[in-house]
Amino acid sequence: MEPRNRISNKALKVWRVSGIIRAAICWIITIAVLVVTILFDWSYWAIGAAGIISIVVTYISVFLFPSMKWKRWRYEVREKEIEIQSGLFIIKRTLVPMIRVQHVETNQGPLLRKYQLASVEISTAATTHEIPALELSEADELRFYISKMASVEEDDV
Known part of the structure; x- marks a missing residue:
């Protein structure tokens, strides 16, 4: 039988704000890759890869992990x-x-x-x-x- 008590549902907000901060850092790196790619005329696949990674990190850290974590704690x-x-x-x-x-x-x-x-x-x-x-x-x-x-x-x- 699992423990009865849950942590506060406000934990979801806290973990989502933390996730937004992590995602923002990822998006800043993506923007930096975009600027470097444009300035140095590099291949555009780097922008696509960075964008996809940023979208995935945002979804996982803001929506998926906080709710899974809260349900299990x-x-x-x-x-x-x-x-x-x-x-x-x-x-x-x-x-x-x-x-x-x-x-x-x-x-x-x-x-x-x-x-x-x-x-x-x-x-x-x-x-x-x-x-x-x-x-x-x-x-x-x-x-x-x-x-x-x-x-x-x-x-x-």
């Missing part, structure tokens, strides 16, 4: 563990035992801040796991709950 925090599910083509499910949690923090970049979202990072001795794009209040509550449960687990051992 799920998480659930239980008393003894945290379950995280993510992935685009390959679904990855991770169980993080509460006893292994060393610290929990929330992060907010400029795009997340604009949409009042935050990511929760859960650190163990070996790795860091992230639950991205939660509503700010939900992220703070989750950070507090996980840190409380992790300290309770340590006291029990």
Whole structure:
């Protein structure tokens, strides 16, 4: 059974804006190829190839990947563990035992801040796991709950 909780649907907006930024960089390169091709009288196949690549990158990074990513991202925090599910083509499910949690923090970049979202990072001795794009209040509550449960687990051992 997969985890119950989804990340905020505002994550779609954030990931699409990020995709637009990536696509804009690709289009700038395409325009540069166009200018160089015209200035140096190069073959026009380079413009066509750059244009096709830019169209594909735009579609994938703005429309396809954000919606696929959002549909697959799920998480659930239980008393003894945290379950995280993510992935685009390959679904990855991770169980993080509460006893292994060393610290929990929330992060907010400029795009997340604009949409009042935050990511929760859960650190163990070996790795860091992230639950991205939660509503700010939900992220703070989750950070507090996980840190409380992790300290309770340590006291029990």
